[in-house]
Amino acid sequence: MPKNPGAEPPAGRRMAWLDALRGIAATAVVLEHAFKFLLPEAKAPVRAVFESGWYGVTVFFLVSGFIVPASLERRGSVRAFWISRFFRLYPLFGVCVAGVVLLVAAGWDGLHIWWGSRTVSLAVGHLTMLQNLLYVPNLVNVLWTLSYEMAFYLLVTAMFTLGVHRRSTAGSLAFTVAAVLGAGTLPVTLLSAGGPGRMLTVVLLIVTLAGLGLAAVIAGSGRVRRAGAILIGVVVLGLLAVNQTYPAPGQGLLILATMFAGTALYRAEQGQIPWKRALWVVLVPPAGLWLAHGDLGQQIATAAAWITFATGMALRHRRVPRVPAWLGLISYSIYLLHPLLLEGVERFWPDPLAVPLALRLPALAGVMALLLGLSTLTWRFVESPALRLGRRLISAGSQPAVAAHRDR
Template sequence: MTVIERQPAESPAGPSATNRADRPASRLGWLDGLRGIAALLVAVHHSFIIPMIPGGNAFEDNFDLGLYAVMVFFLVSGYIVPASLERRGDVRAFWVGRIFRIYPVLVVVVAISMIVYGAGRYTVQSDYIHYPTWSAVANLTLLQDMMGVENALGVMWTLCYEMVFYFFVSALFVKGWHRRSAPISVFFAGAALLLGGWVEPQKLTPQNLAQAGQHGQVVHHLIIAVVLVLVTGMVCVLSGRPEAIRTGALTLGGLGAVLLFFNARSTFFESMLILGTMFAGTAIFRAEKKQIDRTLAWVCCLFVLAAGFLCGYMYNRGGAVDRTWTKNSWHTFAFAVLAAWLTFGIGMLLRNRRWPRVLTWLGKISYSVYLVHLPILWLTDWAVRKYFYVPDTGWRSYEPKVAMLALVFVIAPLSHRFLELPGQRLGKRVQTMLDRRFPQPKPETAVAEPAVAETAGTPAGPAPQH
């Protein structure tokens, strides 16, 4: 799954409920609803409960529930993340927000996962255990899946694409090209469609450190280079100086492009489709705000959707399924992409309606759900099977899965309250400190013209990811 920008349906404090209902933020409960559905389905998918249900194996042979859920996340992220940056008109504030929304809960969950692994469950990937220093450094960049290093948690692969998307969004903003979402999405989807069958993924490194052998130095060198470029770009962005911000954002964009095109672990067509899908989500937002022609947005989205379906049909076969993590059938990929777009479309049609509170609540805690569900899955499975007899058939065989899902929705709200929200508050304090000690020029002389007037319908304040 992915880190998704969460814009709450209602501000926790401020004017009366009547006034809040009239604000544009009240219309974005549908995004929380979509995230809630996606987070729930990711947890269900990884619980392996579906194959236990009659007809479940046939369902999974033709539809990848996990891919469907993360594609919904990518569409939502593409729709709202660039709006957050453009509303602020502040690249530094954007990145401070991202850092303090992603890392606090992520670091804690990975640390706990290491403890769970010590109890005998492979919650974290093997590379993280056998190559802790290199793996830790790579995973802290959130670019590990594009550097030949296994993800500390399996679900973290989506965060790599989120990070690259943030790089591109920042670079486009400082260049003043941020409204070109539609042609950019078509470019990525077209690359997937035309080149997906013959461009080999991961050209620079072995698949992971364990397979590197004598070539392990190549991975180490790439990690060092990426860290140096990433830190340099971030320092420039956080400096607050217009030319430095521009240079830093473009540096990050270049880093993301190199890793995406030359060393993504997944297939080339999937990598291209993910970015195409996210930028298509941005194009939808721009069409809704009348920043681009709606016909152009329709053409763009239909092309990306068709490319996604056809790429699944043409390319998701044979060895490709080992990298897309789908079953050996083109249906699993193609139908998941189609269903994600249909779900997002239905969400758009219902965007002005009030969504069930349980779904919007799930959306608010979706990032925590996404991160904690795998460690809880393994811990629950280990504990239940160690201390209780669980038959392979019958209603009792569902007990570990049901217990895992129940525990996820106990732990995730606690993670959200005690890790995510404090991290956000800390990020705001850091941003205030940076603005005070390293003030930026006034908007009229800043690195890029703020898009406040053009995104007046965008609710205030980005919120937690995923």
């Protein structure tokens, strides 16, 4: 997922290595999806030895785990954290949705049939970005990762409120064990499977409970805040345990293990916990390899993602080249917008194998150039202004609290 959708751009050169990793990850995801539309003859052979899409999202999850909790703890305010998350995620998400609407209106794309019979469920699921954990079909294929990002943010919020946020290593290992033990045994879509009425009931109930928990954490105090945090944890863990569809219960739980592993490495790097405690997260990638048994491409991608992140950490004090850092800056746009451009390619070349390779390769380069240009524009005119607005709202909200503190 993207400039780890949800995290603000790290301040200063000290975190530029994370931008470089995002840039690499975003490019890998685009190439994975480009095979279908422009190089279908290469898709199966390449995926058999290396799933670049899985590689990319695994790097993204590690980066999110490393930096997102730091954003919350640096401010020490759940309210500020969620304001920053909203203005990081939703403005560009709105652009992506608008792009889908335009493609549908032009007849270039179609919507899942459930949009006609389960409109409220699908709309609410997407508005919360938990759609992939609510059995709601994704409006755009890449949106599934945002559901795991959102689950992570909610769990991080609950842990921070309960004062257990530094137990990242324990959290990572707990999810790893749950992933290994639950693979093939946990129920799939236990809650949401069924007719439209059941789905709507589950979606509204889950959203209401999570919303009440978050409101209690943000606006409550004492026991109310703790009760809200516990409610958030129960809801999210319940969804992860019994209501996943893709990539599968075991892999979904391992995604959370991966993100908390990133957090543990951040804490060790900051001196908050000993390295010998953080390094227990080396058990996470072997679990990923085991869950992907029989799929060599995914196994190699998992190992490569961890090696990439470890290499980035080892070189974090080196100067980062401008191109990968720039790609990381616009990676959220790259991630959300590239499926829309590729849908346009399919409109003109529905059977790419009928088109000479000599034309398809330049077309791929052209799509990449157009994507980078468009992403640069959305960063400048959508993402960056939204982030500035979020920071102003956070600052405005903190001023009365500062003034009240001074008056005491």
